[in-house]
Amino acid sequence: MTDLNPIERFIYKTLVLTWPLYGLGALYIVGPVIAWLLGGLAVLVMYLGPAVRSDMQATGRIPPVVWAWIVGMFGLLVALWIGHLDWVLGLKLTIKSTIGWAKGWALLALFPLVGAVLPIRRSVLARGQCVIGLWTLILAPAMLAAPYIGLPEKILTSPLKAVGGPGPEYFSVYFFTWDPGSWTPRWQFYAPWSPFAALLGVVMVLFALEERCIKWRSIGIAAGTLMILASKSRMGLVGLVACTVGPRMMPLLLRSWAWHIGAGIAASMAVLGTTVVLAATDAVAAFKGARADSTRVRETLQRIASERWQTEAYWFGHGTVQPGSHAVEYMPIGSHHTWFGLLFVKGMVGLLCLLVPFVWQTLLALKDATTSPRGYLPLGVMMTLTLLSFGENVEIEAYLLWPGLMVLGIHARECADGRRG
Template sequence: MSDNARCVGNETDAVIVPANPVEALVYKTLTITWPLYAVGALYVVGPVLAWVLGGIAALALYLGPAMRTDLRPHGIPTAVWLWLIGMLAMLPILWVGHVHWGYGLTSTIKSTIGWAKGWALMALFPLAGAVLPIRREILIRGQCIIGFWTLCLAPVLLAAPYLGLPERIFTSPLKAVGGPGPEYFTLFLFTYDPATWAPRWQFYAPWSPFAALLGVCMVLFAFEEKDRRWRAAGLAAGTLMVLASKSRMGLVGLIFCTIPPRLVPLLGKQWAMFVLAGLTASLAIFSEKLMSSLSAGISTFKNARADSTRVRATLQRIAEERWREEAIWFGHGRPEPGGHIVEYMPIGTHHTWYGLLFVKGLLGFFALLIPLLYQLLLSVADTAINPRGRLPLGILLVVCMLSFGENIEIEAYLLWPGLMMLGIHAREVASDPVLSIRPRRVPCSTT
């Protein structure tokens, strides 16, 4: 709980006020997410913010006690070191792949810039969260403010296709800086699903499935909000993003990423072990029927958007075969154009892990797997004894889900609050590995 608080009735209503310049920068950037989207600047702001905060963190570590008091740095935890090493390793792996396949200097420079706007963010934001004095309350309130503005704009967005308004308003000239595609710089009101021609909404994301997982992240942050009104705004907006996006992955994530972090502490309860043993025993009786129902559910899930499922499966199969046969260690250096069979989608996209194998080989695969797995184990272990681990664990589950349907590195520019939370959590565990973090009560004034 922030030190800046006022008492209302029997509750403490937190008034979040940034305590230093980096908190103010983070908080302000979150609160103007929708205006930034309106001018097509989100894809530019994300990497700029990452490198600015990373530079401040490096300067703070270098100056140490000489740094201004409200920006004194913390040490770099093991989890963040792994992110730094892994994401930095992506760069020479990329260079070797380009040299091996003879892509030339121009292509190598473009890919290096792409690394600075993608994989580098996966390390820079955790670094900033771990080293700089940024409180998790700043990120939590900022997400809920985004949710509030999402709810304010929702009537216009939801009514747009029925009022005859266009899908897209304009594409920002900022697309000149380069990016994965023009959709990253385009202001959309909604889009049509090419399979059913039903409207879908993507809010401030470049496409609907990603918007759904951003909605799940918003729900996770909102669960940690102490103020009831802001919590309600975050929960309502996050749920709306999941439902309006009409994403299968988002619906699964709304359950898979929110419930397990709250069940992990039960692993240490004796009664929970008895319940688990009973459920396990009952599976022997109902296993056949359960497996039949599960199989039918998976089939229905896939058939909901059969064309998308087919294209993704084909992309993964081609990427895996070509990685295994042509470039095991360093990959192909970059995605390659796909043919008609995959609707001309690039080979090495739509799946982080198959994409890594194809583009960066086995070395790139482990460069991401090791820090992600370490941070996941750290969050599970901390969640079992401390509620502070629930939010980072939920975020990691979202990252894992995204990695099986998207290329996670090109989405880091919007995932940055979650990535920063991973660094904050690593700092909290390093400084206080046992004690629970409980909100400090602020006594009410008697005047």
């Protein structure tokens, strides 16, 4: 990390300071700030061209898939405005929601733009993630021991919460939290809650696998795995296996012997199919039963969101989430699921605005992963985002997912450069 250009140095130092920034309750502010700063810089260096110093010049034109993210996220803003007009939510709430868009959905366009245009290397992001992992391993003993030696759950809530956000947990610093279902401790590290920490652990492992130095690679993998296990998240355990192994299996699609094995397995299903289906059904039931209350609340939220979207606001949604009842433990309708949340808040138009670039980016990564290891990391990131989207709202967590979003832009640039070459 000695030959960094100014942009890479800024990104690397921001990653290295993740834990100190978390201690200040500032991470929710830092993510959108660096998105808009670097996004503005990307536009500026493209405009100035050769006038910019050589190590900061734009790497080329904006790839088509990044344009799709930009158009899609702007489309979400338009859908938000129309939804607010339809439901007469007032100017004050419209301004507040627009600021929320700038801190959430906009990041899904800005970070891919930054990765595609600015001269940023994957290796810088990978090393930065491994340094976060080192911080995690150093702090882990105190955090893991906290519930057993009488330390409090919450350390502090930062006064920075005055700037506004989805909730105080985004500005709070925790040793651990108690699981209300089993009353056992769970750890969320530098995330606002434990399941999200697990997916951040998956992302850390994905980046660590790209690290060339075995020492840093080992640190990143160990820290990411610890985050997944200590969070006690089912989704994180699935992601650890699927998002790391899945992309590395893609080259088998081009191997004839793999197709022969697949054909043999398919033929054997005529005999073993019923047994396999029953085993899979039991496994799914056990997976859901591991946190039955959580599963029930999420399924109820999804059903209510779907029914109200279809009957009340098909095209542009309700404009904002709405309070839930006791049946969903007062969780907002439109939360805990990106796709049902989009349908409820922004309607079918909003869903398509995310779905098109999301599928496009996934297909780009899938195609590249079959022919080159270059596609492993972006495909793993897209698989992680897919998992996250079925249990969380991606937009309010983009402020911590930005290294992965930036890699999507870097990969789009690499693919575009390969075609031009």
